[in-house]
Amino acid sequence: MKNFIKSKFPKIIYHLKKIYTRQQLIKAYKYDREKYLKNSASLDYENDKTKLISYIIRNYHVIEKGLTMPETRLGFGKDRLLHLIKDCSRYMIKFDSNNVNLLHALGVINEYKSFHDQQKYYLDKNLLTAIESLQSVSKYKE
Numbered sequence: 001m002k003n004f005i006k007s008k009f010p011k012i013i014y015h016l017k018k019i020y021t022r023q024q025l026i027k028a029y030k031y032d033r034e035k036y037l038k039n040s041a042s043l044d045y046e047n048d049k050t051k052l053i054s055y056i057i058r059n060y061h062v063i064e065k066g067l068t069m070p071e072t073r074l075g076f077g078k079d080r081l082l083h084l085i086k087d088c089s090r091y092m093i094k095f096d097s098n099n100v101n102l103l104h105a106l107g108v109i110n111e112y113k114s115f116h117d118q119q120k121y122y123l124d125k126n127l128l129t130a131i132e133s134l135q136s137v138s139k140y141k142e
Contacts, residue, residue, distance in 0.1 A: 053091065056101060063108050067108075072115070075116070081127065088105050
């Protein structure tokens with residue numbers, strides 16, 4: 001009997017350890033899943049103040065970097081700028097217009113336009129329309 005228990009004991013321990021590890025993985029997965037669903041900026045960012053401002057910051061940093069390049073390619077980042085304008089408008093309408101990062105983003109958008117004006121580069125009509133509509137929303141919120 002003693003030998004039988006000794007021969008089976010390592011197998012039982014192995015299976016118990018496997019079950020325990022699986023339970024710990026499931027627990028960790030649930031924890032990570034809840035954190036991701038709660039904090040991910042990729043989900044429902046348009047209705048969350050913090051997530052939306054994070055998108056605004058990310059987009060204006062890209063535009064800023066493009067403006068600081070030694071040989072800036074004129075007309076760069078049009079799609080990114082359109083997203084930035086859309087997100088800034090959404091933020092001002094849903095939340096407030098006194099956020100420091102929002103004000104910085106508006107400054108970057110104005111800098112983009114004035115940079116291209118100085119270079120005598122004509123921006124796309126859709127982009128100019130979006131900038132003008134953002135300025136009207138901005139003035140309305142003041």
